[in-house]
Amino acid sequence: MYRVQHIFETFLWFDRIVSMMDESKLIEEVIAGADRFEELVRRYHVGLIIHCEGLVGDRDAAEDIAQEAFVKAYFDLEKFDPNKARFSTWLYRIATNKAIDYLRQQKRRVSVEDIESIAEATMPAYIEEEQKQEIRQAVLKLVPPKYRQVIEAYYWDGKSYEQIAHDMDIQLNTVRTWLRRAKLQLKEELK
Amino acid sequence: MKYCTAQLIAARPEKSGNEGFIARTMHAIQTADTHATFPVVLHEPNIPLRKRLYMRVKGLPTAALVALIIASAVGLSGVVYASIRFAPDFIKILNKSTNNRGATEYSVPDFAKCATDYGPVTEKFELKKDAPRLSDEEIKKTIQARCELAGVNDFVAKAWPTFGTHKDWQDGDDIFYTRPDLLGTLQSASADKAAMTYYGGQPQTKTYDAQPGQNIVAFAGGAKIPISQLKPGDTVFTVVRVTETYHKTWTNTSNPNPRPQGLVAIIKLSLPNQYYGTMQQYLTELPACAGNPGEYCPNTPSIDVFPRIGGEGATNPLYKNQPGYVFREVTGTVTQLDADSLVLKSHSGKKYTARVPANAFTTYNTDYAPNYTDIDATLQIGSTVSIIYSQPPKADARTITPEQITRINLLLDGLQPKQGGVKQY
Numbered sequence: 013m014y015r016v017q018h019i020f021e022t023f024l025w026f027d028r029i030v031s032m033m034d035e036s037k038l039i040e041e042v043i044a045g046a047d048r049f050e051e052l053v054r055r056y057h058v059g060l061i062i063h064c065e066g067l068v069g070d071r072d073a074a075e076d077i078a079q080e081a082f083v084k085a086y087f088d089l090e091k092f093d094p095n096k097a098r099f100s101t102w103l104y105r106i107a108t109n110k111a112i113d114y115l116r117q118q119k120r121r122v123s124v125e126d127i128e129s130i131a132e133a134t135m136p137a138y139i140e141e142e143q144k145q146e147i148r149q150a151v152l153k154l155v156p157p158k159y160r161q162v163i164e165a166y167y168w169d170g171k172s173y174e175q176i177a178h179d180m181d182i183q184l185n186t187v188r189t190w191l192r193r194a195k196l197q198l199k200e201e202l203k
Numbered sequence: 204m205k206y207c208t209a210q211l212i213a214a215r216p217e218k219s220g221n222e223g224f225i226a227r228t229m230h231a232i233q234t235a236d237t238h239a240t241f242p243v244v245l246h247e248p249n250i251p252l253r254k255r256l257y258m259r260v261k262g263l264p265t266a267a268l269v270a271l272i273i274a275s276a277v278g279l280s281g282v283v284y285a286s287i288r289f290a291p292d293f294i295k296i297l298n299k300s301t302n303n304r305g306a307t308e309y310s311v312p313d314f315a316k317c318a319t320d321y322g323p324v325t326e327k328f329e330l331k332k333d334a335p336r337l338s339d340e341e342i343k344k345t346i347q348a349r350c351e352l353a354g355v356n357d358f359v360a361k362a363w364p365t366f367g368t369h370k371d372w373q374d375g376d377d378i379f380y381t382r383p384d385l386l387g388t389l390q391s392a393s394a395d396k397a398a399m400t401y402y403g404g405q406p407q408t409k410t411y412d413a414q415p416g417q418n419i420v421a422f423a424g425g426a427k428i429p430i431s432q433l434k435p436g437d438t439v440f441t442v443v444r445v446t447e448t449y450h451k452t453w454t455n456t457s458n459p460n461p462r463p464q465g466l467v468a469i470i471k472l473s474l475p476n477q478y479y480g481t482m483q484q485y486l487t488e489l490p491a492c493a494g495n496p497g498e499y500c501p502n503t504p505s506i507d508v509f510p511r512i513g514g515e516g517a518t519n520p521l522y523k524n525q526p527g528y529v530f531r532e533v534t535g536t537v538t539q540l541d542a543d544s545l546v547l548k549s550h551s552g553k554k555y556t557a558r559v560p561a562n563a564f565t566t567y568n569t570d571y572a573p574n575y576t577d578i579d580a581t582l583q584i585g586s587t588v589s590i591i592y593s594q595p596p597k598a599d600a601r602t603i604t605p606e607q608i609t610r611i612n613l614l615l616d617g618l619q620p621k622q623g624g625v626k627q628y
Contacts, residue, residue, distance in 0.1 A: 049232065079227060198207055
């Protein structure tokens with residue numbers, strides 16, 4: 013049993029390394045002139061917008077900050093060292109710094125330490141394909157189905173609360189309530 | 204719940220996503236590519252291949268290259284501004300009420316949308332207590348003017364990006380940038396010069412020349428217009444090009460001393476001058492409080508009440524930065540005050556209790572408040588106070604301990620001026 017578990021873990025570790033190598037290769041190609049940066053935007057934009065929204069508490073500003081972070085990442089890509097950090101960590105760091113700048117402009121004072129602790133708590137983690145499938149299945153099972161709709165719209169389609177409220181013809185607060193209840197259900201399901 | 208969020212994001216199917224955001228981001232990268240080339244060309248010989256524009260133009264002599272970049276920036280500026288449409292009746296007051304500070308409060312559509320269309324998100328403004336009586340129409344125009352200035356600033360930043368520092372820039376290099384400059388009333392304008400009156404203290408009229416070899420361009424109503432369409436008496440905002448000397452390290456002797464190079468553009472505004480100037484001082488913006496989205500925190504100057512060790516800007520020695528804690532802010536009126544605690548009633552009507560070390564408030568009132576000789580800076584019942592603190596993300600505790608407080612400030616807006624001399628402290 014130990015051996016099976018060990019082989020499984022080795023496989024997962026290998027899978028993770030392959031995934032990182034794919035990303036490093038993609039970044040090298042972008043630096044060399046390939047028009048493939050959009051793949052990185054596609055991969056990370058939804059999480060990055062939600063991350064920024066959590067930091068600045070405003071959706072429009074969050075989208076602007078996420079966009080600026082992608083633009084900066086594109087132009088500074090040669091400075092990125094894949095041996096020191098994952099691309100996502102680097103990208104989130106750029107966005108976090110921009111969010112801090114934004115908050116400083118908006119407010120009189122900002123405690124950088126506090127903001128950094130939020131950033132750490134919302135940094136994306138690598139999860140295996142099998143686990144992704146499990147989560148997708150759990151989302152499909154959400155009852156009532158409107159819970160599934162709001163989860164998919166917010167976390168997968170990258171829509172704002174306002175957009176979801178408009179699309180589903182419901183109040184903004186209802187979106188928040190359904191999302192909260194859906195996540196509680198998911199938490200139970202995925203225990 | 205945060206782990207749940209991270210899992211959901213990680214499990215996002217590949218085909219899902221926000222196509223509009225992706226398209227906008229890729230467009231921003233392509234547009235920025237054109238602008239970003241300029242400082243790189245000037246200072247960095249080892250250009251990566253992906254700087255496509257540079258590769259196309261690198262054979263050109265420097266003068267032609269500069270002309271090309273300026274032409275592309277001016278060309279783009281028309282496009283960017285054309286997407287910003289301003290109309291005097293664009294802003295609507297969605298709600299008007301009296302808040303718990305006794306001030307009249309106005310809700311208007313989110314500024315991010317005031318230049319395009321309305322959205323459900325709102326901005327809030329408060330009429331200052333010492334402001335004259337203003338009609339709703341005047342308030343509407345004043346807020347419209349603020350929105351318009353924000354749009355103009357955004358336009359200028361995009362059309363003529365300010366260059367940042369570059370690793371190859373040397374001490375003493377001349378660098379230049381383009382910025383919005385003066386707000387005033389136009390007296391005359393032609394392609395090579397413009398005269399305008401501005402109102403910093405006594406009104407002054409001055410004539411400004413175009414950059415050498417360049418024509419001044421004009422914008423109005425969201426479009427580039429012939430400069431002959433500008434008329435004396437128009438309220439305008441000027442855009443100028445400035446040169447300054449670059450210093451890697453700031454010292455007292457390295458004053459950058461910006462030198463104007465000439466007028467780049469004149470933007471005609473839609474309302475009379477006073478709405479962009481004097482009327483603006485009567486309104487205070489009420490943004491949502493950081494970490495407390497249901498509350499509003501006015502953007503006004505303030506005085507440190509706690510911590511107050513020596514001067515302002517002290518750090519609370521009791522504050523403990525806990526990993527994962529969320530930064531929050533709340534503002535409200537003091538309803539109860541003791542030597543070591545206060546209760547404030549927030550904008551939403553909730554009560555928050557802040558506890559501080561023994562006699563902290565008494566010490567502030569006896570040792571520090573009297574030093575402000577021009578205003579009555581005493582902390583008392585009825586004062587408006589903001590508290591900045593941190594808490595665990597899920598907590599909504601309204602009793603804030605000394606270890607959680609970053610700062611407690613007394614807001615100056617609404618304080619009564621003292622009679623007598625003014626002493627800066």
